[in-house]
Amino acid sequence: MLLAVDNGNTNVKFALVDDSGEIIQRWRIATDARRTADEYAVWLDQLLQMEGHKRSDITAVIIATVVPRALHNLQVLSQKYFGIDALIAGREPVSWGIALKVDEPRALGADRAVNAIAAQSLEPGIDKIVISFGTATTFDHIGTDGSYLGGSIAPGINLSLDALYNAAAMLPRIAIEPPPSQSVIGRDTVGQMQIGIYFGYVGLIEGLLGRMKAEIGRPVKVIATGGLAALFQQHSHLFDRVEPDLTLRGLAKLYANREGGA
Known part of the structure; x- marks a missing residue:
């Protein structure tokens, strides 16, 4: 089996992938x-x-990382504990096997x-926008042939909420969750914060998606991924599909397509 490791800024995700790629x-x-x-090994064991x-x-390990300092210990984990x-x-x-x-x-x-890579395998032959909700929220344009064509980066919703809490002495720390109603006129501080963060972020998504689609000028499929994508899943007009495991699936695909395929 393949062990796929996605080392992000907030979490490291590990996945076991069987021979069929699932x-x-x-x-x-x-x-x-x-x-x-050693710490990884005790936890993972x-x-x-x-x-x-x-x-x-x-029998194989593949790693993607955006945290270069963490890579060495993950490589040692693979060598020392999996041989x-x-x-x-x-x-x-x-x-990569795709044009950047x-x-x-x-x-x-x-x-x-x-x-x-994963988005192209899911929606070949059409332009795609991948929205990844993580430490940052990224919007990426993938062409009909799978080429990476660019995108944009916005602060993640957690970063936005932390900045608000840390900069405003009178505001409490709140959980990120959809407001209990569709009203955008809150009657108390917590409710107003929930509205501002949540619907403000929905507005950000709608605005960037609208501009990207207009600039692309062709039919587009929107794929959402990342741990916080489910927060916005109720707004079905935003996404065509939600794929929480998109990065891990892409790693499995990348391993399967590596040079020689051996």
Whole structure:
């Protein structure tokens, strides 16, 4: 089985992928660049056992990371505890296999390139916009042939809420959740904050999507992913589909398509 690892700014996601390319288990742990290979191994070992697996079931490891300082310990985890040299997304022999038609291809986050690969496998032959809700919220345009054509980056909803709480002494810390009604006129402080954060973010999504679609000028499929995508799933007009495992699926696809396929 393949162990796919998506190392994001907030969480590290691990997935077991069977020989058919299907994800059969998934786990996440908070990102900490100081976390050692031994700490990962103790945590992961227990989870594998709980699901009836063992370390020897894992025959390959692939990693995508946007946190360079964390990569070394993940590579050590693979070598020391699985006896495998991990493949790194975007490095030979797992080059992207898609065109990155932007000014600085090397600066593109690995997760965004992997999402493009997964999106193309789900919706070939049509333009796509992938919205990834994470530490930042990214909007990416994927062409009909799977090329990455650019996008935009906005502060994630958690960052926006943290900034509001930290900068305004009288405002409480609140949970991120949809307001209880569709009204945008709140009657108390917490309600007003929920409205401002939630519907303000819906407005951001609607605005950027509208501008991107107009600029593309062709039919577009919108795919949402990331841990916070479910927050906005009730607004069915925003997305054509929600794929929480898009990045992990892209990693599995990238592994399957690596040079030689061996």
